[in-house]
Amino acid sequence: MEFLPWKTINLDGSFRVTAPESVSEEILEEVCDGVTFRFNSDLEEVRLEILLNAPWGWKECFPVSEQENPPAKFICRLISRSTGRRTLVELEDGGMDCWFTETSFKSLREGEELRVEALLVRTIDLEKSSDGLADKKGQIIGRSNIHTVQFISDSASDDSLFKLRWIEFPSSSRKQLWRLIPGEPPVVELNSGVPSSLRQLLMSRSTGRQGGALQRDAIFVSICSSIWPILVSDILQKLQHVVDVSPSIEESEAIETLSKWQLKILSLFAPGLLTTSHPIHEALPLIVLELKSPTGFSRLMLKLPELIQEETKLLQLAELMASSPQIKLKNDRDVSGLNEASAA
Secondary structure (H helix, E strand, O other), rough: OOOOOOOOEEOOOOOOEEEEOOOOOEEEEOOOOOEEEEOOOOOOOOEEEEEEEOOOOOHHHOOOOOOOOOOOOEEEEEOOOOOOOOEEEEEOOOOEEEEEEEEOOOOOOOEEEEEEEEEEEEOOOOOOOOOOOOOOOOOOEOOOOOOOEEEEEOOOHHHOOOOEEEEEOOHHOOOOOOEEEOOOOEEEEEEEOOOOOHHHHHOOOOOOOOHHHHHHHHHHHHHHHHHHHHHHHHHHHHHHHHHHHHHOHHHHHHHHHOOHHHHHHHHHHHHHHHHOOOOOHHHHEEEEHHHHOOOHHHHHHHHEEEHHOOOHHHHHHHHHHHOOOOEEEEEOOOOOOOOOOOOO
């Protein structure tokens, strides 16, 4: 714990976070005190158990007159590295210096990471200051190291933003590289009739920022420029309809009408569509608030092309598409009846 001008205590080693409904736990080797919890179900409501065994001598951080019933509380602070959400959970005294609580966490995206730490905080001012001891309400007396917790669903492969499928296009469309088939997730069909070298390039799973991966992503950038506006505008139109039907609806309730896939898509763009900077969990309801205002939908749609064309954003979107699950190549000569939302 960093230096403070009053007596403190280290809570690390006595603090742990578990997810009792997880099916497995894996150590995150790239960070200290990191663990990944895997679940068979989705991540709509993850139950966390937080346990802290107060270290010996913690009451000595208070004046003798307060040590029998210290004016303090143990809390757990959870900060999402993915969305910026912050949550404080107070631990309850379970006796024998054991502090415990249960809380639920709604993960907004696959692989979301939390920075979790335990704190011992003073709850009232000390009437008469005591040298070397905390004497103000809110002063931190104890702290653990930061633990990194990540949530992953075993069904993650079914939760992709896109699916890619190679298919033989009809002769009338032989010069067409791709087309979009609506759905959740939508399917981007790629023309298997393109030269084999191009097909191998687009099927590359490389993650490096050079060579084939760079060329592959450059092609997906051109596809993204057409596809993402279609997807985001459809979601905004749905929210606009919800707002028009129920003008008094709470912003959070309107967001809850979106499917899990729609929420993931909108989360990628919501902060950038606003004129001021906000983390994802704050930006989503503000999008609804914008749609409630006159010409709000038009303002968001005018902002969208500029946002998508930002170099770093476009590259991120292209990488997301390029890493999508690829459905096994198949032949289909009679595809003229498919509902095509867009084409290259």
